[in-house]
Amino acid sequence: MSEQDYPALYLDQVERRYKEGAGALEILRLVDLALWSGQSVALIAPSGAGKSTLLHVAGLLERPDSGEIYINKVPTAHMADDARTALRRSHIGFVYQFHHLLPEFTAEENVMMPQMIRGLSKLEARKRAAELLGYLGLEARLKHRPAELSGGEQQRVAIARAVANAPHIVLADEPTGNLDPKTADNVFGIFNALVRASGLAALIATHNMELASRMDRRVTLRDGKIVEMA
Numbered sequence: 532m533s534e535q536d537y538p539a540l541y542l543d544q545v546e547r548r549y550k551e552g553a554g555a556l557e558i559l560r561l562v563d564l565a566l567w568s569g570q571s572v573a574l575i576a577p578s579g580a581g582k583s584t585l586l587h588v589a590g591l592l593e594r595p596d597s598g599e600i601y602i603n604k605v606p607t608a609h610m611a612d613d614a615r616t617a618l619r620r621s622h623i624g625f626v627y628q629f630h631h632l633l634p635e636f637t638a639e640e641n642v643m644m645p646q647m648i649r650g651l652s653k654l655e656a657r658k659r660a661a662e663l664l665g666y667l668g669l670e671a672r673l674k675h676r677p678a679e680l681s682g683g684e685q686q687r688v689a690i691a692r693a694v695a696n697a698p699h700i701v702l703a704d705e706p707t708g709n710l711d712p713k714t715a716d717n718v719f720g721i722f723n724a725l726v727r728a729s730g731l732a733a734l735i736a737t738h739n740m741e742l743a744s745r746m747d748r749r750v751t752l753r754d755g756k757i758v759e760m761a
Contacts, residue, residue: 537604538565539699539732540589542757545598547584558584560755562598566732568699571723573743574736575760576752582736583704585752589734590702591619603699620649624693624731626703626722630685632677638664638688639673645695656695663691667721683714690722694729701726703735707742715739 547559558581566572576582587593589600591607599608602622607615632641642660647653664673667687677685686706693701706722707715719742726733735746743749749760 628705630689
Protein backbone atom coordinates (compact mmCIF):
# COMPACT_ATOMS: atom_id res chain seq x y z
CA MET A 532 0.00 0.00 0.00
CA SER A 533 1.44 3.39 -0.99
CA GLU A 534 1.74 6.38 1.35
CA GLN A 535 -1.16 8.23 -0.31
CA ASP A 536 -3.46 5.31 0.54
CA TYR A 537 -3.07 6.16 4.23
CA PRO A 538 -4.85 9.17 5.73
CA ALA A 539 -2.68 11.93 7.19
CA LEU A 540 -5.07 12.02 10.16
CA TYR A 541 -7.30 9.15 11.30
CA LEU A 542 -9.56 9.16 14.34
CA ASP A 543 -10.60 5.60 15.17
CA GLN A 544 -13.53 5.05 17.56
CA VAL A 545 -12.57 8.11 19.58
CA GLU A 546 -14.52 9.00 22.71
CA ARG A 547 -14.20 12.05 24.96
CA ARG A 548 -16.21 12.85 28.06
CA TYR A 549 -15.98 15.35 30.90
CA LYS A 550 -16.99 14.97 34.53
CA GLU A 551 -20.27 16.67 35.35
CA GLY A 552 -21.27 16.41 38.97
CA ALA A 553 -21.54 12.74 39.85
CA GLY A 554 -21.78 11.73 36.21
CA ALA A 555 -20.11 12.41 32.89
CA LEU A 556 -20.97 14.52 29.86
CA GLU A 557 -20.25 12.61 26.66
CA ILE A 558 -18.95 14.91 23.91
CA LEU A 559 -17.48 12.50 21.35
CA ARG A 560 -18.93 9.01 20.87
CA LEU A 561 -17.05 6.46 18.77
CA VAL A 562 -15.88 9.10 16.29
CA ASP A 563 -14.39 7.83 13.04
CA LEU A 564 -12.82 10.39 10.71
CA ALA A 565 -10.09 10.20 8.06
CA LEU A 566 -8.37 13.13 6.31
CA TRP A 567 -6.06 12.71 3.34
CA SER A 568 -3.25 14.97 2.16
CA GLY A 569 -4.42 17.82 -0.07
CA GLN A 570 -7.99 17.52 1.19
CA SER A 571 -10.01 20.22 2.95
CA VAL A 572 -12.87 19.09 5.19
CA ALA A 573 -15.46 21.43 6.69
CA LEU A 574 -16.69 20.62 10.20
CA ILE A 575 -20.14 22.16 10.53
CA ALA A 576 -22.09 21.91 13.78
CA PRO A 577 -23.88 24.23 16.23
CA SER A 578 -22.12 25.71 19.24
CA GLY A 579 -21.78 23.18 22.03
CA ALA A 580 -21.79 20.17 19.70
CA GLY A 581 -18.13 19.38 20.36
CA LYS A 582 -16.28 20.94 17.42
CA SER A 583 -13.52 22.46 19.55
CA THR A 584 -13.17 19.25 21.57
CA LEU A 585 -12.78 17.27 18.35
CA LEU A 586 -10.09 19.66 17.10
CA HIS A 587 -8.26 19.53 20.44
CA VAL A 588 -8.27 15.73 20.48
CA ALA A 589 -7.28 15.49 16.80
CA GLY A 590 -4.49 18.03 17.41
CA LEU A 591 -3.08 16.10 20.41
CA LEU A 592 -3.95 18.91 22.82
CA GLU A 593 -6.25 16.53 24.73
CA ARG A 594 -6.14 12.78 25.10
CA PRO A 595 -9.19 10.72 24.16
CA ASP A 596 -10.87 8.64 26.86
CA SER A 597 -10.84 5.73 24.42
CA GLY A 598 -10.03 5.11 20.77
CA GLU A 599 -6.96 6.09 18.80
CA ILE A 600 -5.63 9.05 16.81
CA TYR A 601 -3.19 8.19 14.04
CA ILE A 602 -0.92 10.90 12.65
CA ASN A 603 0.60 9.56 9.42
CA LYS A 604 -0.01 5.98 10.66
CA VAL A 605 1.57 6.66 14.08
CA PRO A 606 -0.74 5.88 17.05
CA THR A 607 -0.67 8.69 19.61
CA ALA A 608 -3.25 8.04 22.33
CA HIS A 609 -0.78 6.40 24.72
CA MET A 610 2.31 8.29 23.59
CA ALA A 611 4.36 10.10 26.27
CA ASP A 612 3.65 13.82 26.66
CA ASP A 613 7.02 14.97 25.31
CA ALA A 614 6.66 12.73 22.24
CA ARG A 615 3.14 14.05 21.62
CA THR A 616 4.41 17.62 21.88
CA ALA A 617 7.22 16.94 19.41
CA LEU A 618 4.83 15.26 16.97
CA ARG A 619 2.34 18.12 17.28
CA ARG A 620 5.03 20.75 16.61
CA SER A 621 6.31 18.98 13.50
CA HIS A 622 3.09 17.62 11.99
CA ILE A 623 0.18 19.86 13.01
CA GLY A 624 -0.59 23.54 12.51
CA PHE A 625 -3.41 25.42 14.28
CA VAL A 626 -5.44 28.45 13.19
CA TYR A 627 -7.97 30.00 15.55
CA GLN A 628 -10.77 32.56 15.21
CA PHE A 629 -8.59 35.11 17.01
CA HIS A 630 -5.12 35.37 15.55
CA HIS A 631 -3.17 35.29 18.88
CA LEU A 632 -0.19 37.05 17.32
CA LEU A 633 2.44 38.38 19.69
CA PRO A 634 1.91 42.17 19.60
CA GLU A 635 5.51 43.19 20.26
CA PHE A 636 6.85 41.28 17.23
CA THR A 637 6.53 41.98 13.51
CA ALA A 638 4.58 39.80 11.11
CA GLU A 639 7.86 38.27 9.96
CA GLU A 640 9.02 37.58 13.51
CA ASN A 641 5.69 35.98 14.46
CA VAL A 642 6.14 33.50 11.60
CA MET A 643 9.83 32.94 12.38
CA MET A 644 9.22 32.05 16.03
CA PRO A 645 7.78 28.50 15.70
CA GLN A 646 10.56 27.64 13.26
CA MET A 647 13.28 28.81 15.64
CA ILE A 648 11.66 26.90 18.51
CA ARG A 649 11.91 23.82 16.33
CA GLY A 650 15.63 24.48 15.77
CA LEU A 651 15.96 26.37 12.48
CA SER A 652 18.51 29.16 12.29
CA LYS A 653 17.33 32.76 12.25
CA LEU A 654 18.42 33.07 8.61
CA GLU A 655 16.46 29.99 7.51
CA ALA A 656 13.41 31.02 9.52
CA ARG A 657 13.46 34.54 8.08
CA LYS A 658 13.66 33.21 4.52
CA ARG A 659 10.76 30.80 5.05
CA ALA A 660 8.67 33.52 6.75
CA ALA A 661 9.24 35.93 3.87
CA GLU A 662 8.28 33.26 1.32
CA LEU A 663 5.07 32.34 3.14
CA LEU A 664 4.00 35.91 3.80
CA GLY A 665 4.75 36.78 0.20
CA TYR A 666 2.58 33.87 -1.00
CA LEU A 667 -0.22 35.22 1.20
CA GLY A 668 0.12 38.68 -0.33
CA LEU A 669 1.89 40.32 2.61
CA GLU A 670 5.34 40.95 1.14
CA ALA A 671 4.97 44.67 1.88
CA ARG A 672 3.93 44.07 5.51
CA LEU A 673 6.79 41.94 6.84
CA LYS A 674 8.04 44.57 9.28
CA HIS A 675 4.61 45.65 10.53
CA ARG A 676 3.41 44.72 14.00
CA PRO A 677 -0.10 43.23 14.44
CA ALA A 678 -1.61 46.58 15.53
CA GLU A 679 -0.52 48.02 12.18
CA LEU A 680 -2.30 45.29 10.19
CA SER A 681 -5.96 44.88 9.25
CA GLY A 682 -7.99 41.98 10.63
CA GLY A 683 -7.62 40.05 7.40
CA GLU A 684 -3.88 40.68 7.29
CA GLN A 685 -3.49 39.53 10.89
CA GLN A 686 -5.31 36.30 10.12
CA ARG A 687 -3.13 35.69 7.07
CA VAL A 688 -0.06 36.08 9.31
CA ALA A 689 -1.64 33.53 11.68
CA ILE A 690 -2.10 31.13 8.75
CA ALA A 691 1.54 31.61 7.73
CA ARG A 692 2.62 30.91 11.30
CA ALA A 693 0.48 27.72 11.38
CA VAL A 694 2.19 26.28 8.30
CA ALA A 695 5.69 27.66 8.97
CA ASN A 696 7.03 24.27 10.08
CA ALA A 697 5.60 22.54 6.98
CA PRO A 698 3.06 20.44 8.90
CA HIS A 699 1.10 17.62 7.29
CA ILE A 700 -2.17 18.66 8.95
CA VAL A 701 -3.84 22.00 9.65
CA LEU A 702 -6.71 22.30 12.13
CA ALA A 703 -8.69 25.55 12.06
CA ASP A 704 -11.41 26.67 14.48
CA GLU A 705 -13.62 29.31 12.82
CA PRO A 706 -10.59 30.92 11.10
CA THR A 707 -12.71 33.58 9.37
CA GLY A 708 -15.39 33.92 12.05
CA ASN A 709 -14.05 37.27 13.28
CA LEU A 710 -13.91 38.86 9.81
CA ASP A 711 -16.44 40.70 7.66
CA PRO A 712 -17.88 38.60 4.77
CA LYS A 713 -15.71 40.11 2.01
CA THR A 714 -12.48 39.76 4.03
CA ALA A 715 -13.50 36.26 5.16
CA ASP A 716 -14.00 35.22 1.54
CA ASN A 717 -10.59 36.59 0.57
CA VAL A 718 -8.75 34.98 3.50
CA PHE A 719 -10.49 31.65 2.98
CA GLY A 720 -9.65 31.64 -0.73
CA ILE A 721 -5.96 32.17 0.05
CA PHE A 722 -6.05 29.56 2.82
CA ASN A 723 -7.72 26.98 0.58
CA ALA A 724 -5.20 27.61 -2.20
CA LEU A 725 -2.35 27.13 0.30
CA VAL A 726 -3.86 23.82 1.49
CA ARG A 727 -4.00 22.49 -2.07
CA ALA A 728 -0.58 23.83 -3.09
CA SER A 729 1.10 22.40 0.02
CA GLY A 730 -0.71 19.04 0.03
CA LEU A 731 -1.99 19.66 3.55
CA ALA A 732 -4.86 17.79 5.16
CA ALA A 733 -7.14 20.48 6.60
CA LEU A 734 -10.04 20.18 9.04
CA ILE A 735 -11.82 23.52 9.32
CA ALA A 736 -14.64 24.20 11.79
CA THR A 737 -16.96 26.85 10.37
CA HIS A 738 -20.51 28.17 10.52
CA ASN A 739 -20.16 29.66 7.04
CA MET A 740 -22.04 27.34 4.69
CA GLU A 741 -20.90 29.22 1.59
CA LEU A 742 -17.25 28.68 2.49
CA ALA A 743 -17.96 25.08 3.51
CA SER A 744 -19.46 24.41 0.07
CA ARG A 745 -16.05 25.17 -1.48
CA MET A 746 -14.27 22.46 0.51
CA ASP A 747 -13.78 18.86 -0.60
CA ARG A 748 -15.99 17.33 2.09
CA ARG A 749 -18.43 18.44 4.74
CA VAL A 750 -19.03 16.62 8.02
CA THR A 751 -21.08 17.37 11.12
CA LEU A 752 -21.28 16.14 14.70
CA ARG A 753 -24.61 14.54 15.58
CA ASP A 754 -25.07 13.06 19.05
CA GLY A 755 -21.30 13.03 19.40
CA LYS A 756 -20.68 11.10 16.17
CA ILE A 757 -19.26 12.25 12.84
CA VAL A 758 -21.79 12.23 10.00
CA GLU A 759 -20.85 12.93 6.38
CA MET A 760 -22.92 15.65 4.69
CA ALA A 761 -23.84 15.98 1.02
